[in-house]
Amino acid sequence: MSKVIMEPSRQIPILDEADVLVIGSGPAGHSAAVAAARAGAEKVVLVERYNHLGGMATGGFVLLIPHLSFGGKVMSGGLQQEWIDRMEKRSYGSIGPNRADTGSVDPELIQKWAGYWGFVLNDNINYGAYLDPDQLKVVLDEMVHEQGDKITTYLHGWAVGAVMDEDTIKGVVIESKEGRQAIMGKVVIDCTGDADVCAFAGGGFDEDRDRSLRSASMASVYRLGGVDFRKFADWKTANFKEWYEVHMANMARITGFKMSPHATPRNDQCWINNWIPKYCLDIRDLTAVEMSVRKTMFEAIEYLRVNIPGFKDAYLIDIAPQTGTRGSRRIHGMYKLTKDDLDNTFEHEDTVSVVPPFNFSVCQTPTEIPYRVMVPSKIENLLVAGRSFSSSHEANDWSNLIPHCANLGQAAGVSAAVSLDEGTTVREVNIKRVQAILRDQKSYLPR
Numbered sequence: 001m002s003k004v005i006m007e008p009s010r011q012i013p014i015l016d017e018a019d020v021l022v023i024g025s026g027p028a029g030h031s032a033a034v035a036a037a038r039a040g041a042e043k044v045v046l047v048e049r050y051n052h053l054g055g056m057a058t059g060g061f062v063l064l065i066p067h068l069s070f071g072g073k074v075m076s077g078g079l080q081q082e083w084i085d086r087m088e089k090r091s092y093g094s095i096g097p098n099r100a101d102t103g104s105v106d107p108e109l110i111q112k113w114a115g116y117w118g119f120v121l122n123d124n125i126n127y128g129a130y131l132d133p134d135q136l137k138v139v140l141d142e143m144v145h146e147q148g149d150k151i152t153t154y155l156h157g158w159a160v161g162a163v164m165d166e167d168t169i170k171g172v173v174i175e176s177k178e179g180r181q182a183i184m185g186k187v188v189i190d191c192t193g194d195a196d197v198c199a200f201a202g203g204g205f206d207e208d209r210d211r212s213l214r215s216a217s218m219a220s221v222y223r224l225g226g227v228d229f230r231k232f233a234d235w236k237t238a239n240f241k242e243w244y245e246v247h248m249a250n251m252a253r254i255t256g257f258k259m260s261p262h263a264t265p266r267n268d269q270c271w272i273n274n275w276i277p278k279y280c281l282d283i284r285d286l287t288a289v290e291m292s293v294r295k296t297m298f299e300a301i302e303y304l305r306v307n308i309p310g311f312k313d314a315y316l317i318d319i320a321p322q323t324g325t326r327g328s329r330r331i332h333g334m335y336k337l338t339k340d341d342l343d344n345t346f347e348h349e350d351t352v353s354v355v356p357p358f359n360f361s362v363c364q365t366p367t368e369i370p371y372r373v374m375v376p377s378k379i380e381n382l383l384v385a386g387r388s389f390s391s392s393h394e395a396n397d398w399s400n401l402i403p404h405c406a407n408l409g410q411a412a413g414v415s416a417a418v419s420l421d422e423g424t425t426v427r428e429v430n431i432k433r434v435q436a437i438l439r440d441q442k443s444y445l446p447r
């Protein structure tokens with residue numbers, strides 16, 4: 001055992017008391033808070049450790065909301081679709097195919113979008129959008145402000161413990177510049193992405209991972225300006241083998257990890273995605289990811305400038321304020337999504353999200369995600385929404401993208417409001433009413 005010190009016990013002031021307490025404000029947490037308030041919860045408290053809402057979608061510079069359709073049918077709705085609709089109204093807020101063009105096989109449209117990753121699938125137009133991260137921060141704030149007094153937001157508050165009464169969670173302990181404080185909640189929704197709250201509460205979880213999977217890698221994303229992305233996209237479409245086998249391989253040799261440029265709503269900017277096999281709950285790995293990307297960044301940019309059409313005048317704009325985290329703890333829940341769910345077409349009575357297929361070697365039909373994946377096996381009054389839902393690593397890798405996390409968050413928020421209204425627990429919630437409200441909130445549900 002490593003060396004330890006004893007921390008003396010002490011009184012902790014209560015900062016606030018909520019009906020619904022949401023920890024973490026990424027796609028899941030933001031959606032949970034807004035959906036709970038819209039579904040009638042009177043006092044929602046949203047806590048975020050950083051200075052903005054949106055998690056990876058804003059602070060992580062993960063600009064792509066992908067795979068929102070299948071076989072020409074749009075499978076996007078609810079708050080996730082609202083993000084896109086609001087961002088489309090803003091100058092340089094969003095770029096992507098028109099929703100009405102979903103499924104089109106028009107060669108001109110296919111040519112237009114082929115170099116924009118995610119928008120052409122099986123030779124037809126796949127619905128999705130690239131969003132500007134800073135404008136998205138403003139839009140996410142707006143959606144919270146619209147709820148008036150119903151949502152209280154605390155930025156710069158880091159959840160560090162759970163307040164428990166045996167197996168029932170009663171609140172969360174946070175650290176901020178004010179020191180250590182507690183926030184109580186009748187229902188708590190853990191949207192930290194890493195199931196931090198569930199772990200503090202003593203809920204079980206899995207952490208096994210397969211290093212060949214996307215979700216076992218981390219990133220430090222950065223943005224480039226001075227780019228002609230259209231030129232790059234067209235060149236890449238025509239020279240895919242060379243791009244992939246020569247240039248991506250060369251850049252991986254320079255940096256030590258795979259990296260690739262992606263679109264932004266502005267043609268003169270791109271974001272550099274990267275995949276570094278490290279673990280985001282290890283402080284040494286977190287440090288190594290940040291510093292290794294910065295160490296080789298300028299060599300990689302120079303390679304792009306010299307070798308790749310569209311990058312001649314490229315320069316660094318900024319580095320994502322949040323480290324890219326794709327996967328960590330996955331809770332033990334009332335239902336575990338596994339490879340079986342990807343290989344089959346299961347219908348669930350409590351489906352709250354649907355994942356359209358996007359890689360046919362992994363899955364051929366839409367995958368339904370049941371509400372039970374968010375209900376921990378043994379902790380009461382707690383839901384865990386977002387990427388740490390109950391799942392095997394293969395199934396999680398498939399279904400932890402931004403739209404799926406937002407859908408789970410929205411369902412968790414509505415469930416919290418319904419359970420409080422009806423005086424039930426979130427485990428025993430009236431799921432039919434939750435689904436009916438989700439439909440009213442324009443979520444996509446299969447039935």
Ligand SMILES: Cc1cc2nc3c(=O)[nH]c(=O)nc-3n(C[C@H](O)[C@H](O)[C@H](O)COP(=O)(O)OP(=O)(O)OC[C@H]3O[C@@H](n4cnc5c(N)ncnc54)[C@H](O)[C@@H]3O)c2cc1C
Pocket residue numbers: 023024025026027028029047048049050053054055056057060062063064065066157158159160191192193194196218219220221273274323324325326385386387388400401402403405
């Ligand atoms: C580099 C990269 C590229 C990706 N590419 C895509 C893509 O193209 N499209 C796509 O859809 N998905 C992509 N993903 C995956 C996607 O971004 C995430 O799976 C998704 O954002 C998870 O949403 P979430 O709400 O569960 O968690 P997060 O987005 O991680 O949000 C969690 C929030 O909780 C906060 N938090 C964490 N711990 C605490 C705590 N203890 N106290 C208080 N606050 C806390 C965090 O600061 C954060 O704001 C990518 C991920 C990465 C890293």
